[in-house]
Amino acid sequence: xxxxxxxxxxxxxxxxxxxxxxxxxxxxxxxxxxxxxxxxxxxxxxxxxxxxxxxxxxxxxxxxxxxxx
Numbered sequence: 001x002x003x004x005x006x007x008x009x010x011x012x013x014x015x016x017x018x019x020x021x022x023x024x025x026x027x028x029x030x031x032x033x034x035x036x037x038x039x040x041x042x043x044x045x046x047x048x049x050x051x052x053x054x055x056x057x058x059x060x061x062x063x064x065x066x067x068x069x
Contacts, residue, residue, distance in 0.1 A: 007016050
């Protein structure tokens with residue numbers, strides 16, 4: 001942030017923006033190349049956390065039943 005005005009004055013706006021775009025693309029590509037990210041899968045059948053929509057809906061409906069009784 002401190003050197004941005006100096007770079008802008010020295011080179012104009014296009015080179016720093018292009019360099020930023022290349023840096024962002026490299027970071028995104030590096031993330032996608034990580035094996036732990038590439039192999040990430042959503043296992044809905046084995047999800048026992050109770051955070052899926054059906055479990056939340058069932059909890060909400062059972063709360064209504066117990067609160068009105």
